[in-house]
Amino acid sequence: MNGEPLIRWDWLSEHLGPILGRVEQHLYLAVIAVVIGFVISFALAAVSIRRRRLYPFVTLFATAVYTIPSYALFAALVVATGLSIVTAEVPLIVYTFILLVPNIVAGFDSVPQDVLDAADGMGYTAGRRWWQVELPLAVPLVVAGLRLATVSTIGLVTVSAILGDNFGGLGYYILDGYHRHFPTEILVGGLLSIALAVLADVGFVLLQRLLTPWAAARSAAR
Amino acid sequence: MTANASGHAGGASLEFRGVTKRYDSGTTTPGAVNDLSFEVPAGAICVLVGPSGCGKTTSLKMVNRLIEPSGGEILLDGVNVQSQPVTALRRRIGYVIQQVGLFPHLTIGRNVAVVPGLEGWPKERQLARTRELLTLVGLDPDRYDGRYPSQLSGGERQRVGVARALAADPPLMLMDEPFAAVDPIVRSHLQDEFLRLQRELAKTILFVTHDVDEAIKMGDLIAVMAEGGHLAQFGPPDEILAHPASEFVARFVGADRGLKRLSLRTVADVDVVPIGRPDGLPNLPPETSLRDALSILLVADTRGGVALDEAGRSRGLVTVDAIACALADELPSEARRT
Numbered sequence: 382m383n384g385e386p387l388i389r390w391d392w393l394s395e396h397l398g399p400i401l402g403r404v405e406q407h408l409y410l411a412v413i414a415v416v417i418g419f420v421i422s423f424a425l426a427a428v429s430i431r432r433r434r435l436y437p438f439v440t441l442f443a444t445a446v447y448t449i450p451s452y453a454l455f456a457a458l459v460v461a462t463g464l465s466i467v468t469a470e471v472p473l474i475v476y477t478f479i480l481l482v483p484n485i486v487a488g489f490d491s492v493p494q495d496v497l498d499a500a501d502g503m504g505y506t507a508g509r510r511w512w513q514v515e516l517p518l519a520v521p522l523v524v525a526g527l528r529l530a531t532v533s534t535i536g537l538v539t540v541s542a543i544l545g546d547n548f549g550g551l552g553y554y555i556l557d558g559y560h561r562h563f564p565t566e567i568l569v570g571g572l573l574s575i576a577l578a579v580l581a582d583v584g585f586v587l588l589q590r591l592l593t594p595w596a597a598a599r600s601a602a603r
Numbered sequence: 604m605t606a607n608a609s610g611h612a613g614g615a616s617l618e619f620r621g622v623t624k625r626y627d628s629g630t631t632t633p634g635a636v637n638d639l640s641f642e643v644p645a646g647a648i649c650v651l652v653g654p655s656g657c658g659k660t661t662s663l664k665m666v667n668r669l670i671e672p673s674g675g676e677i678l679l680d681g682v683n684v685q686s687q688p689v690t691a692l693r694r695r696i697g698y699v700i701q702q703v704g705l706f707p708h709l710t711i712g713r714n715v716a717v718v719p720g721l722e723g724w725p726k727e728r729q730l731a732r733t734r735e736l737l738t739l740v741g742l743d744p745d746r747y748d749g750r751y752p753s754q755l756s757g758g759e760r761q762r763v764g765v766a767r768a769l770a771a772d773p774p775l776m777l778m779d780e781p782f783a784a785v786d787p788i789v790r791s792h793l794q795d796e797f798l799r800l801q802r803e804l805a806k807t808i809l810f811v812t813h814d815v816d817e818a819i820k821m822g823d824l825i826a827v828m829a830e831g832g833h834l835a836q837f838g839p840p841d842e843i844l845a846h847p848a849s850e851f852v853a854r855f856v857g858a859d860r861g862l863k864r865l866s867l868r869t870v871a872d873v874d875v876v877p878i879g880r881p882d883g884l885p886n887l888p889p890e891t892s893l894r895d896a897l898s899i900l901l902v903a904d905t906r907g908g909v910a911l912d913e914a915g916r917s918r919g920l921v922t923v924d925a926i927a928c929a930l931a932d933e934l935p936s937e938a939r940r941t
Contacts, residue, residue, distance in 0.1 A: 499704025502667055502777075503718050503767075504693035517708045595708045598751040 389565045400554075404573060407550025410538045411577075414470055415531050418477030422526075425478065426485035436486065443478035451476070451540045459544070469541040469548045476537060477530040484526025488519030520592050528585035535578040539570065550574070614645040614807030615774035617666070621675035624661050624832070634661045636832035638675070643824060645680075645774075646805040650822035652812055653855070658832030659811045663777050666809060667696045679775060694718050697768030697776035697806070701783050703760045705752040711737070711763055712748035718771040736766040741796065758789040765797065769804070778810045782817070794820055815856050819844070819863055827852050841867050841933055864930055865894040873929050875910045875919030884908050884920075893926050900926075 393400075425443075429436035451472055458468040492515050500510045542549025542556040549556065551570040558566025590597060622639040626632040633656030643649040651659040664670040666677055668689050676683045684692055705714050713720075715736055716729040724732070734744040740762040752760055761781065768776055782790045782797075794817065801808065812818055818825050819840045827843065829835040829851050836848040844860040844867075847853035856863065871889035885908040887896050900908055900923055910918040 493702075493704075493707075495700060495702035495704040496706060498669070499698065499700060500706075501669055502693060502696075502698035502700070502704075504690040504721055506690055509721070514706060518706075593708070595751045595753065598754055 385562070385564060387564050388568060392565050393569065400569065400573070403551050403553055403570075404577070406548075407535070407538050407552075407574065407577060410469060410473065410541065410548070410550055411531065411534045414473030414534050414538075415477060415527070417470070418474045418530060418534075419481060419527065421474065422478050422481035423485060425482050426489070429482065429486050430489055439482060443482050446475040447479040451537060452543065455541065455543055464544050464547070466548075469544055473534050473537055473541070477534060480530040480533060481526045484522050484529070485519070488522030488526075489515060491522055492518045517592075521589065521596060524585060524589045524592065528582060528589075531581045531585065532578045535574060535581060539574055551577075613774065613805050614647070615680040616645045616678075617643040617649070617775060617807055617809065618678040618681075619662070619675070620678065622662065622665060622672050622677060623674040624658065624665065624670065625673045634658055634832075636661050636665070636672075639828075639832065639834050640675075641824075641826055641834065641837045643807055643809065645807050647823040648801065648808040648810055648821055649824040649826060650810045650812060650818040651826050651828060652815060652818040652822075653828030653835070654830060655813060657828040657830055659813075659828050660779055661832070662828075663779055663809055663811050666775070666777055667693050667698060690721075694722060694771060695773045695775075697773040699764050699768045699776065699778040699781040701780040703752075703764040703784075705760055705763060705767070707752050709751075710748065711742075711750050711752065711755070712744075714752065714763060715767045715770055717767060722771060732770060736769055737763075739769070739800065740766045742766070757785045758793060761785060761793060762796075765800075769806075774807060776806050776808045778808060780812055781810075783812070783814070790817075797821075816863070819867065827855060845930075845933055861930065862894050862897075865897060865926065866892045868893045868929055870896050870910050870921060873910065873921055873925050875921055875925070877919040881907075881909065881920065886911055887921060888915075889913060889918075893929055896921065897923065897926050 425439050429439045449472075454472040454475075455468065458471055462468045462471075496514065496518070497510070500514045505514065538550045539552025539555055540549075542552035546553060551574045554566040554570030555574075558564065558568075558570065619639045619641050622636060624634070624636040626635055636658040639658075639662060641649070651662055653659050661670055665672045666679070666684060668684060671685070676685065678684070679692075679696075705711075706717070709717075712730075712733045715733045716724075719729045719732055733748065737744040737747055742759065742762055747755075747759075747763075752763070755763065761784070764781065768778075782793045785793065798821065810818075810821055812821070822840055824838065825840050825843050826837045827835045835855075836843055836852045841864060843852065844856055844864045847856060847860070853860070869889060870887045870891045870893065873893065884905055885899050885903045887899065887908045888911050891899075896908065900906065906924075907920045907922040910921045912918045
């Protein structure tokens with residue numbers, strides 16, 4: 382990289398279109414992973430809450446898949462599903478379990494027993510109690526889990542660039558810049574990926590405030 | 604169910620008939636209930652009192668079927684509660700618990716309107732009812748309606764709990780140690796307020812406490828329960844204090860049961876010696892309890908005080924002997940509810 386400047390602004394201005402395209406792809410890959418990961422995690426958490434004895438096994442499963450290095454998992458999946466979106470998404474999805482499942486379980490565990498007793502005593506049906514009492518009170522911890530999972534997934538999307546030009550989002554520039562010894566690309570890919578993660582994080586904080594006005598009231602009261 | 608002057612629904616009669624709750628681990632399990640039978644007339648406060656583990660909360664929860672009995676039946680206005688759909692039954696029974704159990708994510712107004720909401724009342728009617736109830740329990744609706752439970756003191760929360768339980772005007776209220784979580788001064792205040800409210804509402808109330816003094820203060824009827832879920836004695840407070848049915852009841856109500864009986868009576872109940880207005884003797888307004896009156900006389904180091912009437916005029920002389928004699932007559936069970 383001798384003589385090469387850290388950032389070549391002319392390259393940046395010439396590639397604004399493709400960069401935006403990569404940002405879009407990055408978000409696309411991350412959102413699919415978090416949405417599917419959340420649905421599966423919610424089901425795993427629901428099973429763990431009803432059958433407490435299964436929870437250690439669910440946790441063990443989530444931890445076990447998390448220990449697999451992402452490169453190894455991508456490589457192994459190529460054998461089965463080729464260079465497809467499935468290969469790109471499966472690792473991203475399974476890595477969310479360890480962040481989402483414990484948070485969802487903790488969210489529902491955090492609903493105070495006296496509140497549940499009062500709800501039963503006042504004549505809530507089971508379904509209505511879940512929807513109007515348990516779910517809203519679990520929201521703070523569930524959203525905290527989503528926040529972690531989203532930030533972590535946005536970072537991880539870059540690794541899927543090893544599956545070729547059709548994947549990786551901003552990771553494409555990191556990998557390409559590395560091969561071509563072109564720091565501008567590495568910086569653009571890395572910094573924009575970080576920026577996306579920070580924006581997502583701030584977004585979830587705002588969402589949290591919007592969904593739980595009572596929590597803000599509590600901190601104001603103390 | 605009777606409608607009273609203020610247009611509220613009034614109370615329903617409640618009867619326990621041989622109610623039993625066994626747990627798998629045997630009848631001596633804490634919370635077990637053994638062949639419990641008693642009757643509470645409509646509009647009365649019945650207090651279940653006893654040491655912890657005696658089954659009083661279990662008994663309460665069998666009324667709204669949070670716990671199902673192993674045997675016997677509970678009749679609400681003559682109808683077995685187990686023959687009624689459980690959610691409909693619970694919506695016409697007010698439920699107040701020690702930890703209050705307000706929904707932290709709902710405003711005070713929406714907390715109070717929970718049961719009307721479940722019952723599908725129109726919004727305007729819910730709002731009007733909420734304001735009415737908050738006013739009734741002494742909370743200004745304009746100030747409290749939009750707040751969250753975390754912004755209230757323990758005493759305020761407990762008032763909201765009572766308002767919420769009253770929302771759909773239930774004929775029966777179940778109250779499980781409702782005032783145990785607040786400090787003694789607030790507790791005594793809430794008890795007085797609740798008794799004043801009850802004089803107007805005339806709900807039937809089943810009230811659980813472990814505190815004998817609270818039982819005596821709140822109850823028209825007291826059911827003393829012993830370990831193993833047996834009913835040790837059932838009757839009006841004065842009768843239980845005057846004639847404990849067993850060594851257990853006598854010990855449970857305490858050696859000061861004589862003084863407790865005095866606290867059930869006021870200066871207005873006592874015979875006086877009609878004399879003018881002797882100087883230097885303490886004045887005793889008519890609503891002073893005889894227990895307090897005796898204490899005042901002891902502190903003043905005299906054997907007599909001046910009983911005043913409502914207008915503050917002397918009614919005559921009250922002596923320590925006359926106070927002692929007041930315990931000779933048993934109180935009619937209705938006396939305290941007027």
